Amino acid sequence: MLSFIKRVLIGQPLKSTALGEQKLNKTKALAILSSDALSSVAYGPEQILLVLVTIGAAAFWYSVPIGVGILILLLALVLSYRQVIYAYPHGGGAYVVSKENLGVNAGLLAGGALLVDYILTVAVSISAGTDAITSAFPSLHPYNVLIACGLVVLITILNLRGLTESASILAYPVYLFVLAMFILIVVGLYQIAVGHVPPHLHEPLGTPVSGLTLFLLLKAFASGSSALTGVEAISNAIPNFKDPAPKNAAKTLAAMGLLLALLFSGIVWLAYYYGISPKAEETVVSQIASATFGRNLLYYVIQGITAMILVLAANTGYSAFPQLAVNLAKDKYIARMFTVRGDRLGYSNGILFLAVASILLIIVFKGRTEHLIPLYAVGVFIPFTLAQTGMLVKWFRERPPGWGIKLTINAVGALISFTVMMIFFITKFPQVWPALIFLPGIVFFFHKINKHYMDVGDQLRITTCEPSVPVEGNVMVIPVAGITHVVENTLNYAKSLHPEQIIAVYVAFEKEAEKQFEERWNQWHPEIRLVTLFSQYRSIIQPLTKFVDTVEHKAMESNYKVTVLIPQFIPKKRWHNALHNQSSFLIRAFLLYRRDLIVTTVPYHLKK
Known part of the structure; x- marks a missing residue:
């Protein structure tokens, strides 16, 4: 049943030879890798106004020069990451660049920050998409968290179906969103040009504003810079492109930068000219669309497409997180399970981990976008x-x-990025201080994982590990709970291996039961030694492990190995397992971690 549901939701497994078919062309790559950056125009300008509104509507004109500053930062980042793409065509982005040029710790800091950022990408995108839905349908506000979690599950299933399939589905809403935003901007600018929008709705550029400080302007600039998150995703996912991958990735990055610049500047200008003020119950884009078209069909179409792109923008995280996790796992800094491809050739473990972490964030922050964005932007x-x-x-x-030219481009990019990062830490310290704790913690955790893998490799390597002690014989211990076919099956298996000794062990909770079992055993298999142990505290594990310790100590004197054979019956139906005591699992769990002991389960399959 579970297998059937999996096939319906995810699809039939793909052969490994089909991996080349999962590569992306530029059109699909722009949709799947740029959706995060493009969708940020739906909340980036709003973040600027949320800061300026603390002074008053008179300060809204500052959103225009702040927007120009953000466009300059965008240009620097696009030019810089274009060079990263050509210098490191195998992907990895900031992690690989930092590790190779600044050292391991810098690389791990970049990698850890990006992993957290991609988790936040999903949480922020889904939360923003949910806000767009509830802006159009205010009665749904109480269900924000529930709707957001359901959307995460939906997009996770979409990504588990495979890269090209998710890209094919994503391309339509992404390009519809771009088209809808251009229609909104063009119609809005036309109405401004013909005088349909009264000029008294906004303050003229350059109007003096009392109480405005440099600190507040920098805070607004940092908040608006959240629109640039996702710019680096293309450099992380170069292996997902069709050949020539670096060239296709660079063209996709340029197209994304151009589209983002046009849409962001258009929304900022319309919000300023319309005198839009941010509201808790309605987004800025919703207010612009309402002022431009009224609450008609076109308004609801734009809101629907905006909600869709904000939700699907999470796909940037689903595309980049697994690829970055693969690079870290190959370098032995996170679990190797992240390098395993699923049935549909995607890195399904990374996808599932990302989904669970995102849902937890949405629940903890109650789906409030403005609470997530500061950490989100710092992480990038x-x-x-x-x-x-x-x-x-x-x-x-x-x-x-x-x-020289390349160095200058990256120097400008580094300087601006560092400045914005420091502005975030200074102006939003109460919201971003956790980054100063969890990012070093993540780097420390990476080192602990790496040390474990190094230690394991050192101990498993034939040239360095201790020489094996020859095994002279085998003693088999069989825990028995009664005289049954399950025990008989295990005894027959033990005899077939011709060990030096077979010992059956029975743990009794009552003296009378102990005596009765000994009598029945001597009639059934008198040739096999039986040891009965009385447990006054009704524990099987404690007396059994003490006995095994004793046998193991004596066996070591003769270079014998001790093998514990655990009889276990397997019910015909899986749900029947819940009706039985899983004592065999408990015994195995306790014994597996004991030194120099072999633990084997001998199954007996029931037919009814």
Whole structure:
């Protein structure tokens, strides 16, 4: 039944030879890898206004110069990451760049920050999409968290079906969103040009504003910079592109940067000219669409498409997180399970981990986008800074042809990224201080995992491990709970191996039961030694492990190995397991971690 549900939801398994078919062309890559950055125009301008509104509507005109500053930052990042793509065509982005040029710790800091950022990408995108839905249908506000969690499950299933399939589905809403935003911007600008929008709705550019400080302007700039999250995703996912991968990735990055610049600047200008003020119950884009078209069919179409793209923007995280996790896992800094491809050739363990972590964040933060965005933006500007600094070191060290121009581009990118990162930490410290704790913690955790893998490799390597002690014989211990076919099956298996000795062990809770079992055993298998143990505290594990310790100690004197054979019957139907005591599992769990002991389960399958 579970297998059938899995096949319906995810699809039939794909052969490994079909991996090449899962590569993306530029059109699909733009949809699947740029959806996060493009969708941020739905909440990036709003974050600027949320800061400026604390001074008053008169300060809204500052959103225009702040928007220009963000566009300059976008240009620097696009040019910088274009160089990362060509310098590191195998992907990895900020993690690989930082590790190779700034050292392991810098690389792990960048990698850890990006992993957290991609989790936040999903949480923020889904939460923002839910906000767009509830803006159009206010009665759904109380169910924000529930709706968001359901959307995470939906997009997780979509990604488990495979990269090209999810990209094919994603392409339509992404391009519909771009088209809808351009229609909204063009119609809005037309209405402004023909005088349908009264000029008194906004303050003229340059109007003096009392109480406005540099600190507040920097805070607004940092908040608006959240629109640039997702720019680095393409450099992390170069292996997902069709050949020539670096060239296709660079073109996709340029297209994303151009679209993002046009949409962001258009929304910022319309919000300023319309005198839009941020509201808790309605997004800025919803207010612009309502002012431009009224609450008609076109308004609801734009809101629906916006909600869809905000939800599907989470797919950037689903595409980049597993690929980055693979790079970290190959370097032995996170679990190797992240390198395993699922039935549909995607890295399903990374996808599932991302989904669970995102749902937890949505629940903890109650789906409030504004609470998630500061951490979200910090998580991406740290890798931005490290990646550009790493490229500076690379160009200065290698000095290839034209290295001066390349160094200048990355120097500007590093300087701006570092400035924005520091602005975030200074202006939003109460919201982003957890990053100062969990990011070093993640790096420490990476090192502990790496040490474990190094230790395991050192102990398993034939050339370095201790020489094996020859085994002279075998003693088999069989825990028995009664005289049954299950025990008989295990005894027959033990006899077939011709060990030096077979010992059956019975743990009794009552003296009378102990005596009766000994009598029945001597009639059934008198040739096999039976040891009965009385447990006054009704525990099977404690007396059994003590006995095994005694046998093991004596066996070591003769270079014998002790094998514990655990009889276990397997019910015909899985749900029947819940009706039986799982004592065999408990025994195995306790004994497996004992040194120099072999534990084997001998199954007996029931037919009814």
